[in-house]
Amino acid sequence: MKDTWDQALVEYFEGEMSPAQRADFVASLDEAQLAELTALGHSVEQLVNLPDVVVPHNFAAQVVSRVEPLRPGLRRRLRLWLEEHPLLGWEAGALSFVALLVVVVVGGNPLPAPSTIQHSAVPLAGVQTVGLEQAHHARFSLYAPQATTVALIGDFNGWGSVQEIPLRRQIDGNWVADLPLPAGRYQYAFLIDDQIIVTDPRAEQHVSDDFGRRNAVVTVL
Amino acid sequence: MCLNGEKQAYGVLVERYQQTVFNVVYRLLGNYAMCEEVCQEAFVNAYEKLAQFSGRSKFSTWLCQIALNRGRDVLRRRGAQDIHDDLDDYGDVLAAAETTNPQRQVEDKQTQQRVRHLLATLPQQYRELLVLKHIEGYSNEDIARILGITVENAKIRAFRARKMFRQACEEGMS
Numbered sequence: 001m002k003d004t005w006d007q008a009l010v011e012y013f014e015g016e017m018s019p020a021q022r023a024d025f026v027a028s029l030d031e032a033q034l035a036e037l038t039a040l041g042h043s044v045e046q047l048v049n050l051p052d053v054v055v056p057h058n059f060a061a062q063v064v065s066r067v068e069p070l071r072p073g074l075r076r077r078l079r080l081w082l083e084e085h086p087l088l089g090w091e092a093g094a095l096s097f098v099a100l101l102v103v104v105v106v107g108g109n110p111l112p113a114p115s116t117i118q119h120s121a122v123p124l125a126g127v128q129t130v131g132l133e134q135a136h137h138a139r140f141s142l143y144a145p146q147a148t149t150v151a152l153i154g155d156f157n158g159w160g161s162v163q164e165i166p167l168r169r170q171i172d173g174n175w176v177a178d179l180p181l182p183a184g185r186y187q188y189a190f191l192i193d194d195q196i197i198v199t200d201p202r203a204e205q206h207v208s209d210d211f212g213r214r215n216a217v218v219t220v221l
Numbered sequence: 222m223c224l225n226g227e228k229q230a231y232g233v234l235v236e237r238y239q240q241t242v243f244n245v246v247y248r249l250l251g252n253y254a255m256c257e258e259v260c261q262e263a264f265v266n267a268y269e270k271l272a273q274f275s276g277r278s279k280f281s282t283w284l285c286q287i288a289l290n291r292g293r294d295v296l297r298r299r300g301a302q303d304i305h306d307d308l309d310d311y312g313d314v315l316a317a318a319e320t321t322n323p324q325r326q327v328e329d330k331q332t333q334q335r336v337r338h339l340l341a342t343l344p345q346q347y348r349e350l351l352v353l354k355h356i357e358g359y360s361n362e363d364i365a366r367i368l369g370i371t372v373e374n375a376k377i378r379a380f381r382a383r384k385m386f387r388q389a390c391e392e393g394m395s
Contacts, residue, residue, distance in 0.1 A: 047355040060235040160371040
């Protein structure tokens, strides 16, 4: 990809050139290059012109007939029940009391005031804060001795689309990156050799994303 | 409403996205009968997972990834060699060409068959890229999400895929 001709072709077909740049680029080509550009353009055009594959007219109905009604969530079931069973005065009062009790119990361990927040002395699994003075710096690490490259992807860099965050290889097979992050909660994963996305096995928590992967979660205080 | 599982509302969603899903899965598998089964499974699977769809990505992107994964499962189980292109068995399954000239229709059909067969000769990862990018018109960001790669990687893979396809076209002509 270091070849300037290849790079120019990428920019040309990705629409990264302005009309003027495209015209200059085409004008600068020799005969062989122009032939290659034309052939590439023609082959892409053949793909673009492929017609749609016709969908059977009753396809949606077939799908709908195969799905089972989903069991509604607890909140929705409660709402439906309440709609069907209007509450009397004492029931509403009792429900409010229970709700208040739940809030008190669950909220019994309130978050510390900002002035009392301290970084954990124990590293949070694969992520640890780097020194109290450097507040909001997190160190991400992954043990991957066979990897050629490891990069960090997550909420904070558009999952690799905004900025590349490579990890540095250590002698012991660990890969490390220090990252300044505003306080918050982030999902992340590691990208190995530009191909394989793996979660952090030592993360403080994992959550499933929309694509069936398990993202690691880190909380930066 | 649909996220709460209403079946009829889901039918509307299916109708909205079925064309894209059919196009992608058929180009991946090259077999219409299997494509139909895989697309049905993908939509049913997506319905069952609706609660997991957080809205951070486009629904079509999420759906397309589910369908691609189902298609890949079939390729792994059956092996690409055991799957044959049966589209011609379905008569006019392909949308009719706009032209009314019979001679032109025959030529168009032959060209489309040739392109389909050439596409099928490419390695799966490059075929997927060409289908998503140049046939379905997904952005590099969406392709990266669907395939689980970086945007930069999607560009590089697209570049290689175009070169491979052009070479296949040349070899097919000679």
